[in-house]
Amino acid sequence: MWWKKRSLFVIGLSLLIAVLIWSQMGMYIAHLLFGVNLHVNVFKFCISLFKEYSFYYFLVTIILNVLIAYTILITLIKIIEQCMLLKRFKKVIFAQQNLGLTSALNRKYERQQQDIIVIDHKESLAFTFGFRRPRIVLSxxxxxxxxxxxxxAVVEHETFHQKNDDSLKIFILQLISQSIWFIPLTKWSYQNYKIISELLADEYAIQRMGSELGLSSALFKLIKNYFKGNSTPVLVHFSDESVNYRLQQLVEPKKAIPVRLKTTSMVISIYVLLLLMGMIFVTIT
Incomplete structure (x- = not known):
């Protein structure tokens, strides 16, 4: 339950920052393109602090316009890039699909949606992909x-990611962290959620299995197999920075695991957010 609340906080924090920044940018663009009168806008307020047509007026205008253009451009590029990548990835997955094993596993685990896909691949792989209809891929x-x-246990772990739409959530958080890079809290939220989602998926698998033995054994076996020299990740969700946290949770399930934010990132984020909120308050009053 604690990790669930933490995940909601992380997602909510990132979305709140994104809505605040993107809405202000959208209003500013509407002002530039269509002459919409703005009563509350951070970017317009920044420009109004300088004497019109002065050097600093033009400098600040250029900086803000470049920042907004970059944010919009990187957001569009990442969305298009992800859609194209997902389309190509689906073709590769279905080209390597083992129809016999796929059918057998869907029957074994009573998957009415036939959402488990088995591919012919010598490496040990398991991951969930897709946004509208997430599917589980096993090798x-x-x-x-x-x-x-x-x-x-691995199937149950990935089932949580599937039901929780983690592929979509992680992509959105990544998109926010890349487009609003000047607020480090967004990157922290993205990295934090990836770890928390793995811990929640482990908890779900343990509850479904009734014991942590299956999951623990699978995790240790896959990590051992990875360090034998495999060139590709053993298990997509098992091979990132969350491994240490997951092992600690399995060994000491009752111990709280701190996922801290670096002091520098926190200070910069708070400073930028307070500055933005202060500007909005000044424009309102």
């Missing part, structure tokens, strides 16, 4: 090295 190499309980 034949993974199935070969895991026993029944371990494989079921």
């Amino acid at each position: 034949s190499g993974l199935i070969e090295i895991l026993d029944r309980d371990e494989l079921e």
Whole structure:
């Protein structure tokens, strides 16, 4: 329950910052393009602080316009890039699909939506992908090295990601962190959520299995297999910075795991946000 609340806080914080910044940018663009009269706008207020047509007036205008243009451009590029990547990725997945194993696993785990896909691949892979209809992908190499309980634990872990729409949430948080890079809290939220989502998925798998043995065994086995020299990630969700946190949770499930924000990032973020809120307050009054 604690991790669930933490995940909602992280997502809410990032979305709040994004709405604040993007809405102000949208209003400013509407003012520039259509002459919309703005009563409350941070960017217009920044420009109004300088004498019209002075050097600093033009300098600040150029800086703000470049910042807004970059934010819009990087957002559009990342969305288009992700859509194209997902389309190509689907083709690769379905081209490598093992129809026999796919059908067998969907029957075994009673997946009415047929949302598990098994691909022929020697590496041990398991991940969830897709936005509208997330699917779980397992490799034949993974199935070969895991026993029944371990494989079921991995499936339950990925099922949580699927039900929780983690692929979409992580992409949105990543998009926000890249477009609003000048507020480090957005990057912290993105990195934090990736870790928290893994811990929540582990909790879900343990609850479904009734024990942490299957998940623990699978995690240790896959990590061991990875360090034997595999060139690709053992398990997409098992191979990132969340591994240490997950191992700690499995060993000491009752111990709180601090996921801290660097002091410098916190100070910069708070300063920028207070500055923005102060400007909005001044324009209102």
